[in-house]
Structure formats: C-alpha cells, structure tokens
Amino acid sequence: DAGITQSPRHKVTETGTPVTLRCHQTENHRYMYWYRQDPGHGLRLIHYSYGVKDTDKGEVSDGYSVSRSKTEDFLLTLESATSSQTSVYFCAISEATWAEAFFGQGTRLTVV
Amino acid sequence: RKEVEQDPGPFNVPEGATVAFNCTYSNSASQSFFWYRQDCRKEPKLLMSVYSSGNEDGRFTAQLNRASQYISLLIRDSKLSDSATYLCVVILGAGGTSYGKLTFGQGTILTVHP
Numbered sequence: 356d357a358g359i360t361q362s363p364r365h366k367v368t369e370t371g372t373p374v375t376l377r378c379h380q381t382e383n384h385r386y387m388y389w390y391r392q393d394p395g396h397g398l399r400l401i402h403y404s405y406g407v408k409d410t411d412k413g414e415v416s417d418g419y420s421v422s423r424s425k426t427e428d429f430l431l432t433l434e435s436a437t438s439s440q441t442s443v444y445f446c447a448i449s450e451a452t453w454a455e456a457f458f459g460q461g462t463r464l465t466v467v
Numbered sequence: 468r469k470e471v472e473q474d475p476g477p478f479n480v481p482e483g484a485t486v487a488f489n490c491t492y493s494n495s496a497s498q499s500f501f502w503y504r505q506d507c508r509k510e511p512k513l514l515m516s517v518y519s520s521g522n523e524d525g526r527f528t529a530q531l532n533r534a535s536q537y538i539s540l541l542i543r544d545s546k547l548s549d550s551a552t553y554l555c556v557v558i559l560g561a562g563g564t565s566y567g568k569l570t571f572g573q574g575t576i577l578t579v580h581p
Contacts, residue, residue, distance in 0.1 A: 388568070397573040398511070398554070413568070445510055447569070453499045453558055456569055458510035 358382050361446050361459035368466055374433040376462050378446030380426075386449045387429040388456065389413075389421065391442040398445065404429055405452075436466045470494060471557050473572035480579055484545045488575045490538045490555030498560035500531055502540045505552045505574065514540075514553070545579045552576050 358381030368374050378387060389401040390413075400413030402421040410421050418440060420432045433440055443463050447456040473490045480486050492500075500517035515522065517529040517538050528541040538555055555572035 395573075398571040400568055403568060449569075452568075453560075455499075455501055455513050455516060457513070461510050 359446060359448055359457060359459040361444075361462050363462060364460065365463045366465070368436050368464070370437060370466055371435050374436050374464065376431045376444055376446075376464070378429045378431070378459055380429075380448045382448060382450075382457075383426060384448040384450045385426075386452065386456075387423065388447040388449075389419075389429065389431045390445045390447065391415065391440075392445060392461075393442050401431065401444075433464075436464075438466050440464065441466045469572075470570045471555055471572040473553075473555050473575050475573055475575060477576040477578060480545055480577070482545055482547060482579055482581055484579075485541065485543045486545060486577065487542075488540045488553055488555075488577075490540075490572050492536050492538070492555075492557045492570075494557075494559055495533075495536060496560040497536075497557045499558035500538050501556040501569075502527075502529055502538075503554040503556055503571075505554055507551075511554055511571075542577075545577075547579050547581065550577055550579045 360379045362377045388403040390398045392398045399415045401419050404410045404423040422430045443461050445461045446459040449456040471492050502514040503511040504514045505511045515529050517531045519531050521530040526543045530539045552574040554574045557570050
C-alpha cells in the first residue's frame with residue numbers, strides 16, 4: 356500500500372470552530388489532492404497541490420483552505436466549520452498528472 | 468451533463484455470474500482512464516488502468532472506446548468478495564480547466580450473492 360496517512364481518522368467538532376486535517380505521504384509524489392465524499396455526490400475535488408507552496412482550487416473549495424510547506428504534508432483547513440462540511444475527506448497522491456492516484460484511509464468529520 | 472457518468476445500479480448477481488459496467492465521459496481530451504474499487508466505509512483503491520487496446524487482469528477485463536467515449540469493465544466468475552462500489556475515473560488532458568485532476572463517476576454498486 357502507498358504510504359499515505361491521514362489524521363485524525365475521526366473528528367467531531369462544533370459549528371464555527373476551525374479544523375485542520377493532515378495528509379502525510381512517504382512516497383515523495385509531487386501531486387496531492389483533497390476530496391470529499393458525500394452520498395449522491397460521489398468524490399469531489401476540494402483543493403490540490405502540484406508542488407511545495409503550489410496549490411489550486413477544485414470544484415468545491417468554498418470554506419476550505421490548504422497549505423503545503425513540505426513535499427510530504429498537505430493540510431486542509433476548515434476556517435469555520437459548518438454542518439454542510441460533515442463528510443468523509445480523502446487525501447490522494449500521484450506522481451504525475453496522467454497517473455493513477457492512491458488514497459489515504461479517510462477522515463470522517465462530523466460538524467454538530 | 469456530468470463529465471463522467473455511470474449507471475449507479477445496484478447490480479445484484481449470483482456467484483459465478485458475468486457482469487459488465489459501462490461508463491461514459493464527456494471530454495474528448497481525456498487522456499487517462501481507470502477503474503477503482505471502493506468497499507463500504509473504505510478508501511477507493513485502484514483496480515486497473517484502462518487502455519485503448521484493452522487489458523485483462525485475471526477475471527477482470529477493461530476496455531476503452533475513444534470514438535464513443537466510453538469505458539467498460541467486465542467481471543467474470545463473480546465472487547462474493549467482488550461486492551463493492553466500482554468507480555470510473557478519468558483524467559483530462561492538457562488544455563482543460565480540470566487538467567491532470569481525477570474526475571470520478573458516481574460509482575456502480577455491485578452485490579454478489581450466494
């Protein structure tokens with residue numbers, strides 16, 4: 356299995372609080388992605404990174420920010436969590452834009 | 468129109484059956500194609516890449532038809548352990564706003580019963 360670790364694996368937080376999810380890889384892959392998965396919507400891209408300090412928005416980026424200060428770490432921050440951000444969040448990595456991606460085990464986030 | 472469309476199913480088949488899934492994509496500039504498998508409450512895992520020449524891995528065969536913009540997955544001799552959601556994934560080629568990013572279909576649910 357690809358070396359991807361997401362933390363935390365589960366989190367319950369209150370509306371309005373900031374939350375940071377971490378994705379750590381040991382594969383030295385250039386590309387990293389954050390997706391959310393919700394019933395009826397499938398997997399949707401939140402943000403992605405194509406290198407250290409290089410990030411861009413995906414299709415559902417409102418309310419989220421990201422940072423990548425090191426190749427191995429990609430952080431997703433919910434500045435002020437809302438109930439609509441209750442979801443399962445997956446991090447993924449790939450070595451090239453045309454290549455397959457490998458996923459972390461996911462973080463289940465509940466905003467109450 | 469969604470960029471990647473799949474029949475959500477569910478498909479319920481007996482052990483030993485052959486089952487086929489199809490997936491269509493809207494952007495002709497798409498360059499890479501995959502099938503992923505996702506078990507309940509788990510992460511998606513790569514099942515196989517899909518090439519124009521078709522490719523086979525044991526009981527699984529994947530094919531790509533660029534002219535018609537569809538991808539197929541055939542599972543022969545279904546096993547109980549094949550029960551999962553199968554995701555069609557497309558990567559857009561250069562020039563599009565989604566360049567290099569995986570785009571997922573909604574998934575097809577397969578249940579194999581004894």
